[in-house]
Amino acid sequence: MPSAASAPVVSRGLFHWLMLASGLVILAFIVLPLYQMVTAPSPAMMWKTLQDKEVMASIWLSVWTSSAAAGIAFVFGTPLAYLLARTTFPGKRLVESIIDLPIMIPHPVVGIAMLTLAGRNHAMGRALQEMGVRIMGTETGIVAVLLFVGLPFYVNTAKAGFEAVPRRLENVSRSLGAGRGATFVRVTTPLAWRHMLAGIIMCAARAVSEFGAIVIVAYHPMIAPVLMYERFTAYGLAYSQPVAVWLIVVCLVLFLLLRLVSLPREKAS
Amino acid sequence: MIELDGVRIEVPGFAVADACLRIERGEFFCLLGHTGSGKSLLLEAIAGLMPTAAGRILLEGRDVTRLPPERRGIGIVYQDSALFPHLNVQRNIRYGLRHHGQSLAQARPRLDRIMDLLDLKRLGRRSVTHLSGGERQRVALARALAVQPSVLLLDEPLTALDPNFREEVRRALKDLHREMGLTFLMVTHDFAEALYLAGRVAVIQGGCIRQVGATEEVFRHPATPEVAAFLGMRNIFAARFANGSARFQGLECPLTLDGPARDGFLALRPEDVAVSRTPPAGNGWTAYTGRVDQLLNLGFQFEVTVLVGKAVFTSFVTQRDLLDMGLREGDEVSVAFDPVRAHAM
Numbered sequence: 110m111p112s113a114a115s116a117p118v119v120s121r122g123l124f125h126w127l128m129l130a131s132g133l134v135i136l137a138f139i140v141l142p143l144y145q146m147v148t149a150p151s152p153a154m155m156w157k158t159l160q161d162k163e164v165m166a167s168i169w170l171s172v173w174t175s176s177a178a179a180g181i182a183f184v185f186g187t188p189l190a191y192l193l194a195r196t197t198f199p200g201k202r203l204v205e206s207i208i209d210l211p212i213m214i215p216h217p218v219v220g221i222a223m224l225t226l227a228g229r230n231h232a233m234g235r236a237l238q239e240m241g242v243r244i245m246g247t248e249t250g251i252v253a254v255l256l257f258v259g260l261p262f263y264v265n266t267a268k269a270g271f272e273a274v275p276r277r278l279e280n281v282s283r284s285l286g287a288g289r290g291a292t293f294v295r296v297t298t299p300l301a302w303r304h305m306l307a308g309i310i311m312c313a314a315r316a317v318s319e320f321g322a323i324v325i326v327a328y329h330p331m332i333a334p335v336l337m338y339e340r341f342t343a344y345g346l347a348y349s350q351p352v353a354v355w356l357i358v359v360c361l362v363l364f365l366l367l368r369l370v371s372l373p374r375e376k377a378s
Numbered sequence: 379m380i381e382l383d384g385v386r387i388e389v390p391g392f393a394v395a396d397a398c399l400r401i402e403r404g405e406f407f408c409l410l411g412h413t414g415s416g417k418s419l420l421l422e423a424i425a426g427l428m429p430t431a432a433g434r435i436l437l438e439g440r441d442v443t444r445l446p447p448e449r450r451g452i453g454i455v456y457q458d459s460a461l462f463p464h465l466n467v468q469r470n471i472r473y474g475l476r477h478h479g480q481s482l483a484q485a486r487p488r489l490d491r492i493m494d495l496l497d498l499k500r501l502g503r504r505s506v507t508h509l510s511g512g513e514r515q516r517v518a519l520a521r522a523l524a525v526q527p528s529v530l531l532l533d534e535p536l537t538a539l540d541p542n543f544r545e546e547v548r549r550a551l552k553d554l555h556r557e558m559g560l561t562f563l564m565v566t567h568d569f570a571e572a573l574y575l576a577g578r579v580a581v582i583q584g585g586c587i588r589q590v591g592a593t594e595e596v597f598r599h600p601a602t603p604e605v606a607a608f609l610g611m612r613n614i615f616a617a618r619f620a621n622g623s624a625r626f627q628g629l630e631c632p633l634t635l636d637g638p639a640r641d642g643f644l645a646l647r648p649e650d651v652a653v654s655r656t657p658p659a660g661n662g663w664t665a666y667t668g669r670v671d672q673l674l675n676l677g678f679q680f681e682v683t684v685l686v687g688k689a690v691f692t693s694f695v696t697q698r699d700l701l702d703m704g705l706r707e708g709d710e711v712s713v714a715f716d717p718v719r720a721h722a723m
């Protein structure tokens with residue numbers, strides 16, 4: 110008698126093996142270049158890079174500007190995400206498309222657009238400069254660009270989280286005397302925080318990887334991708350690799366965090 | 379007390395029109411209707427979760443039409459319990475206290491009583507994700523009652539439950555209503571639930587309230603053929619009432635109605651129609667001879683369809699009676715009923 114642990118009764122056909130082979134090719138395509146790059150620099154080189162103040166400053170700048178962008182996306186994106194999840198209104202599709210725009214637009218275009226708005230030829234640019242806010246070549250500019258490219262990732266993820274909270278729970282909360290605000294704090298947020306956190310991390314991860322818009326708005330101060338590019342053009346591949354590896358380490362930590370929080374909760378005891 | 383005064387609710391492709399209803403304080407009232415009849419819309423409008431296009435809603439004499447749900451003083455229990463999954467049983471039940479300016483110490487005697495009534499004491503700190511359907515529904519009831527609503531709204535509270543849990547929650551509802559003296563408004567599609575629980579019912583169809591009355595009264599005397607069909611009447615015939623008899627489909631039965639001759643409907647419950655080999659004699663019943671068209675096994679009983687000319691009669695016959703008679707499709711039989719049971723509309 111066949112046991113439950115025996116091989117499946119139905120043999121897997123050609124279709125299955127074709128799918129598997131094609132999947133493996135794609136995986137290799139992603140993993141191979143990264144593996145090559147990570148293993149290329151010698152440990153000594155890695156250590157030397159770690160002591161390079163310019164490198165560390167750029168990675169730190171990348172990390173904090175991306176985190177700041179994610180924080181701002183959280184504060185200002187949450188209300189919009191909630192509105193989009195809970196209300197229907199004419200033009201909602203349009204608003205959703207606008208949110209997605211930063212994903213579609215070529216990155217240098219983002220940089221040029223930001224500079225256009227912040228320049229002296231634009232009323233808003235003049236107003237900003239009068240307030241002492243400068244975009245070109247400043248950390249403010251970097252954060253603004255990173256926020257621009259990262260926002261869709263936060264808003265869309267948080268929106269999905271809010272949509273997953275049954276409206277009935279909010280209805281019950283209100284019938285029990287809690288207003289809209291209290292309901293949002295006591296019911297909606299505790300049930301959607303995983304999505305919100307995942308959105309923050311995705312937004313930050315996207316921001317860390319931005320290059321095209323940043324080189325236009327702020328070549329200096331140098332974030333890690335720009336420094337890498339500079340090392341590559343000035344000294345060659347071997348000098349840009351260690352910087353890349355250290356940035357990858359940072360990104361990996363971010364993504365591990367993302368995977369961890371989006372895992373389903375352990376069974377409550 | 380709940381008063382609806384010409385309430386109109388509009389959603390895309392559907393409207394509840396001109397709903398007027400008065401539910402007295404302490405009543406157990408059922409709003410009956412099929413899925414999509416508008417009964418849940420009406421409930422949500424009373425709760426303040428659905429905007430009204432016209433009319434007024436009064437709770438305890440207070441106009442709440444424009445008030446948000448949190449200021450209406452209502453409790454709501456949904457079919458799926460809608461417990462807060464991130465809070466344990468106790469925290470679910472205490473959820474509303476702080477919004478009513480009550481400390482736990484003040485509310486404790488009341489909460490203890492409610493939890494006693496609903497047999498929830500031992501669940502206290504359990505996670506709500508591991509409760510049975512019946513337990514979930516009892517927690518939802520306790521949570522709604524904890525804030526002392528003036529009205530408890532129940533949206534099909536028994537529908538999603540297994541039959542054994544259904545009985546448990548049904549009894550809990552009946553006990554609660556008796557003990558707490560609150561106004562209960564329950565929405566359901568199941569007339570049996572209403573018969574067991576409600577003092578009065580309203581039948582809503584296609585967004586219109588068709589009939590309001592004491593449960594027994596509506597059950598015995600449905601006002602329209604549609605209401606009769608909803609209440610399980612199967613033998614509904616267009617009829618003409620005149621000279622102490624009803625004529626329908628070429629048949630006639632004695633029936634005395636007040637007033638002049640008129641056209642209407644005659645209805646009979648399947649359980650009031652008897653099928654036999656020979657017509658019953660000497661009991662004043664009306665009997666016709668027909669042919670068995672179909673035998674449908676319903677489990678404990680059979681649904682027997684008999685054709686008398688063009689008229690189709692439906693009757694329920696127990697399995698045993700069916701075997702005793704040796705009934706088969708195509709057999710000639712007698713269908714009989716007590717004219718007193720015939721219902722004129």
